[in-house]
Each structure stands twice: as structure tokens, then as C-alpha cells.
Amino acid sequence: MTDLFAGTDQPSVDLLGATLWPGWLAASxxxxxxxxxxxxxxxxxFQRYETPSGxxxxxxxxxxxxxxxxxxxxxxxxxxxxxSGASWPDIPEAILNIWRATSGAARDPDxxxxxxxxxxxxxxxxxxxxxxxxxxxxxxxxxGDDGLFRIGGQNRGDPTVSHWLKSGDVLxxxxxxxxxxxxxxxxxxxxxxxxxxxGRLNITLRVAQ
Ligand code: MD6
Ligand code: FE
Numbered sequence: 382m383t384d385l386f387a388g389t390d391q392p393s394v395d396l397l398g399a400t401l402w403p404g405w406l407a408a409s410x411x412x413x414x415x416x417x418x419x420x421x422x423x424x425x426x427f428q429r430y431e432t433p434s435g436x437x438x439x440x441x442x443x444x445x446x447x448x449x450x451x452x453x454x455x456x457x458x459x460x461x462x463x464x465s466g467a468s469w470p471d472i473p474e475a476i477l478n479i480w481r482a483t484s485g486a487a488r489d490p491d492x493x494x495x496x497x498x499x500x501x502x503x504x505x506x507x508x509x510x511x512x513x514x515x516x517x518x519x520x521x522x523x524x525g526d527d528g529l530f531r532i533g534g535q536n537r538g539d540p541t542v543s544h545w546l547k548s549g550d551v552l553x554x555x556x557x558x559x560x561x562x563x564x565x566x567x568x569x570x571x572x573x574x575x576x577x578x579x580g581r582l583n584i585t586l587r588v589a590q
Pocket of ligand 2: 507
């Protein structure tokens with residue numbers, strides 16, 4: 382298993398306090414993760430949620446774990462069930478192993494959000510702060526097409542830096558960067574061959590409750 386991972390001995394990149402491990406996942410591990418996510422999406426199909434303001438998100442989402450992040454007109458929250466009423470699938474073991482190797486946290490995550498970006502999808506600047514305890518890190522895994530990630534500080538108006546996240550990159554938001562504003566400005570649709578029909582998958586692991 383560990384030979385699927387490039388590992389954390391390679392140089393990391395600091396993005397305003399967030400730690401990026403470029404190309405942390407070998408191509409074989411990336412393919413295996415896509416297969417795991419297809420299984421998750423079979424049990425819990427992707428949705429385009431509505432935000433509290435009534436806007437439909439361009440990113441499609443599903444989840445695994447005890448709870449899954451979702452939004453509708455009544456607000457952002459972690460739900461115990463998919464919109465179908467089914468409980469969320471378990472977090473795949475290979476995904477838990479990435480958290481264990483990179484997060485530095487003494488416990489496993491209880492929530493795994495899966496984002497899918499088709500052509501033109503984006504995610505506005507936001508903080509991840511719907512979790513009960515926001516001192517646990519967030520681990521983010523990128524698969525498929527390149528995504529232009531932007532990160533700033535703990536206030537919306539703080540200066541930001543941008544970086545293209547590539548397939549196999551692992552990013553950890555911890556410490557002061559845990560509550561940094563961040564988002565995906567755009568993707569380069571078709572830039573990766575990992576997903577036959579193009580697009581970008583992002584996995585975020587969290588301790589939500
Ligand atoms: C994305 N990522 O990469 C969106 N959140 O598609 C996030 O919203 C994110 O990359 C918390 C920590 C790392 C992230
Ligand atoms: Fe986020």
C-alpha cells in the first residue's frame with residue numbers, strides 16, 4: 382500500500398501556512414481512488430445543492446462517513462443521510478490512509494466530502510467552519526483536471542495567493558491556515574487524462590462532529 386504513495390519526505394510547498402504535497406499520489410493510487418469514488422457515488426449520487434441565498438452551486442457533491450456536508454435554503458450543515466434517505470457510505474480505507482499519513486491528527490476523520498467540477502464549475506472563497514471543533518486539520522486531495530486554488534487569510538479581504546492544484550496533490554489546512562479563506566477560481570477542463578470525460582474531483586477529509 383505505502384508504495385502507492387510518494388510520501389511526505391519529498392519537498393512540500395507552503396501556501397500562506399497551508400502545506401501542499403505536490404504529486405503525493407502515484408498514478409496507480411489516483412486510479413484506485415477514482416474507482417473508490419465511483420462506488421461512493423453509486424450509493425450516494427452527486428447533487429448540485431442550493432445555497433441559503435438560493436443560488437445553485439456549479440460543483441456537484443456527495444460524501445462518505447458518519448456525516449456529509451450539504452446545503453439548502455435552510456443553511457449549511459452536516460447531515461446524517463444523503464438526500465435519498467440512505468446513510469452515507471463508509472470512507473474508503475485508502476482515503477483514510479492518506480489522512481493518517483499527512484494530517485498529523487491523533488484520530489480519524491468522520492466526514493469525507495467529494496466535489497466534482499465539470500467544465501466551468503468553480504467554488505467561491507469560503508472558510509471551512511461548519512465543524513464542531515475547527516482545530517482539527519482539513520486534508521484535501523485533488524484528482525483529474527488542474528484547479529486554480531486561491532487562499533488568503535482569516536478575513537475575506539486579506540491578500541491571496543493562487544496555485545494550480547494538480548492530480549495527485551495533497552493539501553493540508555492546519556494551524557492558522559485552518560480557517561483561511563480559500564476557493565477554486567476555475568479548472569482547466571481536459572488537462573488530465575485521469576477521468577475519461579474530463580473534470581476535477583476533490584476530496585476533503587474533516588473531523589466534523
Ligand atoms: C477544492 N477545496 O479543492 C475545494 N477546503 O475543490 C476546499 O474547499 C478545501 O482544498 C478545505 C481545505 C482544503 C480545501
Ligand atoms: Fe473548503
